[in-house]
Structures are given as C-alpha cells and as structure tokens.
Amino acid sequence: MGQASPPATGPQPPPRRGRRRPGRTRFRQALLTAATVVALTAAAHSTVPAPPPAGHAPPTAATLRSVYAANRANAAEAAAMAAAHGDVRRAAADRALAGRDLLAFDGRGPGRATEVLGEPRRADRIAVLVPGSDTSIDTYARFHRAAAALYDDLTRRAPAGTRVAVVAWLGYRTPATVSTTVTTTARADEAAPRLRALTGRLRALAPARARVSLLCHSYGSVVCGRAAHGLDADDIVLVGSPGTGARTVAGLRTHARVWAARGGGDWVAHVPHVRAGLLLATVGFGTDPVSPAFGARVFDAAGAGHSGYFTPGSAALANLARITLGEASEVTRA
Structure with missing residues (x-):
C-alpha cells in the first residue's frame, strides 16, 4: 500500500463525470472475465457427447452392487465419448468416476454424480455432502477430495464398532458463482425434491439405527434450506452459507438439529444478508446463519476460507466429523 495523501485544506471540485476509479474498473473487468469464462464453459458442456444415464430402479441392499456396476460402465462410456470428441479434461473426470462406487451418474451437460465412500448398507453414521456453485463433473476432483478428507477423518475418529459412510451428492445443476442464478433460490428449489429422495433411499439402505447428517456448503446450504421440510435427516450443517431462504431455524420447519459455521477467512461474510422480491424473482x-437471530448451533471453523472447511487437520473438519458421529458435546463452539 502506498503512503496516505495529505488531507484536503479547502473545497474540492466535484469529480469529472465519466471518470472511473481504477479499483472499480479492475473489479468490473474481473467480473466480465469470470462471466465470459463461465459462459464459454457452459457452452462447451452442452456440446460434449455422453450416453443417457443407466436405467435402474432405486438401489436396494440386494441390488446395490449391480447399480454401482451399471453407473461405472456408464461413466466409462462417457469418458470414451468425451475423448473421441477431443475433450481431454472431461474424459479424465469421467474416467476417474468410472473407478468409484456411484449411486447415480449422468455425463451430459455439466453432469451429475452421486458417489459413495464406505458401505451405506452397514453404516451407523452417514454424511451427505451438498456442494455449492461451480461444481460439475469437470470440477468434481475438488469435491471428491472434500468427501475423501471427511471419510478419512470419520474413520479415524469413529469409536470401535461404528461404521461410517460419506455420500458426495452432485445431484443438481449448480449455479455459476458469477451469475444472477446464484442470487436466487431457483436452482435450490429444483434440487430440493431430489435431495429429499436421496435421503429416503439412504434410509432404506442403511440400518434402522443409522444417523444421517447433511453437510451443506455455500449455495448447497440454500439447497438444504429449501429441502429441510420433509427431509429425513438428524443434522443439517451449514458452512460458508449465504443464507437458507429462511429467517430463522424455525422457518426451516425441520426436526433436524441445525448447525452453522463460517471461517474467519471466508469471503461470504461480506455478502449482504437480505431477501427481496424483484420483478419475477426473489433475490x-x-x-445470516451464524447470527444469534437465526438460532442455529454455531460451531468453530477457525480461520477457514470459503473452500477450506474440509481441509485435513482443520478445526472445521474435526467439528464436521464430530457432528456426523453424533458427538454433540465434543463440538467446539465459536
């Protein structure tokens, strides 16, 4: 930073019309560049060929392995089609998913996938990760890393005899970070019934004693907020959340325990917490989910940045694992 200018000693002329401040100009240029990248990426997604999803009924304990096999084969076929089309990045992402346990896969457009780490048929504790904006098959690797970090931490912390599973749910078309869509609940409203259906299927697969916790990041917390009423979950956890669309926890109309955290390095703290009707949309x-007015159980995320809640060894990840394991008394509060 440069030296401060001396204070003005007299009346100053008004700024010239049409003059732009350098910082504001750079900010606008950055937004324009990001918006262009998002638009080009979306256009590229629409042209990558992929097979339709594998057709199968909702998985049961008896059919789970065959469902995994069908979705792996579908992802492998999508990888081959993307490679033939010349999209090396998508082909690599599809190929990686073809080696994993998938409850669902759709390689068309930005793509959707539901990955399972662990064994849900025997799990006592199940965490469902709901991602935020700009998550797609092309960026899935970072989402998988978050799920894997949580699974490793849960496995290490779980008491003897307690089995765990993590479900990474990219089950909706996430909005772009730089877009008008990210300021409304439209995508969340579309996703909410799918998220309720997923939790229902997990309940049918898992033992009756199992606890299900939803860990909802960024715009994913809007999805969880819109799905909360009728969602069969024990915990709903909001991290890096811009809000849920509700004024209070009571407004979510859920029997689940509602938790919230925001790290000290998270830029979402600067997002205005408003809700207003504009023309045909509510923006x-x-x-703010971490405010006393909302009424969530606020826990410590230390200095986590917006993408840092699942960093191995972090306070945020430790508390997410404790919540999933049902160890409420061990969760460190903010």
Whole structure:
C-alpha cells in the first residue's frame, strides 16, 4: 500500500463525470472475465457427447452392487465419448468416476454424480455432502477430495464398532458463482425434491439405527434450506452459507438439529444478508446463519476460507466429523 495523501485544506471540485476509479474498473473487468469464462464453459458442456444415464430402479441392499456396476460402465462410456470428441479434461473426470462406487451418474451437460465412500448398507453414521456453485463433473476432483478428507477423518475418529459412510451428492445443476442464478433460490428449489429422495433411499439402505447428517456448503446450504421440510435427516450443517431462504431455524420447519459455521477467512461474510422480491424473482437468502437471530448451533471453523472447511487437520473438519458421529458435546463452539 502506498503512503496516505495529505488531507484536503479547502473545497474540492466535484469529480469529472465519466471518470472511473481504477479499483472499480479492475473489479468490473474481473467480473466480465469470470462471466465470459463461465459462459464459454457452459457452452462447451452442452456440446460434449455422453450416453443417457443407466436405467435402474432405486438401489436396494440386494441390488446395490449391480447399480454401482451399471453407473461405472456408464461413466466409462462417457469418458470414451468425451475423448473421441477431443475433450481431454472431461474424459479424465469421467474416467476417474468410472473407478468409484456411484449411486447415480449422468455425463451430459455439466453432469451429475452421486458417489459413495464406505458401505451405506452397514453404516451407523452417514454424511451427505451438498456442494455449492461451480461444481460439475469437470470440477468434481475438488469435491471428491472434500468427501475423501471427511471419510478419512470419520474413520479415524469413529469409536470401535461404528461404521461410517460419506455420500458426495452432485445431484443438481449448480449455479455459476458469477451469475444472477446464484442470487436466487431457483436452482435450490429444483434440487430440493431430489435431495429429499436421496435421503429416503439412504434410509432404506442403511440400518434402522443409522444417523444421517447433511453437510451443506455455500449455495448447497440454500439447497438444504429449501429441502429441510420433509427431509429425513438428524443434522443439517451449514458452512460458508449465504443464507437458507429462511429467517430463522424455525422457518426451516425441520426436526433436524441445525448447525452453522463460517471461517474467519471466508469471503461470504461480506455478502449482504437480505431477501427481496424483484420483478419475477426473489433475490438473496435472508438471515445470516451464524447470527444469534437465526438460532442455529454455531460451531468453530477457525480461520477457514470459503473452500477450506474440509481441509485435513482443520478445526472445521474435526467439528464436521464430530457432528456426523453424533458427538454433540465434543463440538467446539465459536
């Protein structure tokens, strides 16, 4: 930073019309560049060929392995089609998914996938990760890393005899970070029924004693907020959340325990917490989830940045694992 200018000693002329401040100009240029990248990426997604999803009924304990096999084969076929089309990045992402356990896979457009780490048929504790904006098959590797970090931490912390599973749910078309869509609940409203259906299927697969916790990041917390009523979950955890669309926890109309955290390095702290009707859309997501007015159980995320809640060894990840394991008394509060 440069030296401060001396204070003005007299009336100053008004700024010239049409003059732009350098910082504001750079900010606008950055937004324009990001928006262009998002638009080009979306256009590229629409042209990558992929097979339709494998057709199968919702998985049961008896059919789970065959469902995994069908989705792996579908992802492998999508990888071959993407490679033939010349999209090396998508082919690599599809190929990686073809080696994993998938409850669902759709390689068309930005793509959707539901990956399972662990064994849900025997799990006592199940965490479902709900991602935020700009998550797609092309960026899936970072989402998988978050799920894997949580699974490793849960496995290490779980008491003897307690089995765990993590489900990484890219089950909706996430909005772009630089877009008008990310400021409304439209995508979340579309995703909510799918998320409720997923939790229902997990309940049918898992033992009756199993606890299901939803860990909802960024715009994913809007999805969880819209799905909360009728969602069969024990915990709903909001991290890096811009809001849920509800004023208070009571407004979510859920029997689940609702938790919230925001790291000290998270830029979402600067997002205005408003909700207003504009023409044909409602913009904003209401009350700050970590504020006393919202009423969530606020826990410590230390200095986590917006993408740092699942960093191995972090306070945020440790608390997410404790919540998933049902160890509420061990969760460190903010």
